Amino acid sequence: MDHNRQFTRPLLMRITDHGAAFVELLASRAEHDPPLAGHMLAALDDLHRAFPDLTADGIARPITAQK
Numbered sequence: 001m002d003h004n005r006q007f008t009r010p011l012l013m014r015i016t017d018h019g020a021a022f023v024e025l026l027a028s029r030a031e032h033d034p035p036l037a038g039h040m041l042a043a044l045d046d047l048h049r050a051f052p053d054l055t056a057d058g059i060a061r062p063i064t065a066q067k
Contacts, residue, residue, distance in 0.1 A: 026040060027040070
């Protein structure tokens, strides 16, 4: 079994309804764990590159051309 099947997918499935609480716990841990903080900041950079139109509520909005 690969890492995705053993860790990533089960993790995402378990935090689906508790994403905000999970992120808050990670952020609290990152205050005392510089490598974790670095990974979280890198992930945020990746998120903003992948979804430059991400709103404050975390929902990507389609960009529609104005006529």
